[in-house]
Amino acid sequence: MRVKRMTVAEGKRVGIGRFPNFHKTGSIKGMKKLYYGAECLLVRCGSYIYNVTTEPQIYNQATI
Template sequence: MSRVKIIKKENAPENLCDFPNFHKSGSITGMKKLYYGKDALLVRCGDYIYNVTSEPEIYYNAEKLITYCIITTSEKPHIDILNEYYPKPQIR
């Protein structure tokens, strides 16, 4: 079954629109079968689904939620990662 990860618009890379894409109403299975290949890495952002196979880090970082905390105990504030969460894939 096809797996598409979701990226929020504010978390999407600036060059996302440069990747091949199709409308969310299109057939994911059909696009993979006819154009992208069965192992294509697809992400959905807004109303479009993008083939990001050429930059897999976009796919693997999608749906990743990170909680940041600003530490101000020194002269220079810095950011620490408090928590990383990777949702479990849904089996359909």
């Protein structure tokens, strides 16, 4: 379950706040299974994990 990371400054620059998110203490496996699907692209920025599947270029900008 790969989740890439992005700094808060980078997240603000790309407008990551407009994507669906959940807190970092939530279950990645559960969110993929119940809501986002197994092939979703997740990026952690600050204390939240965002689903950026609709804009994969944001996922590609993030680091591992």
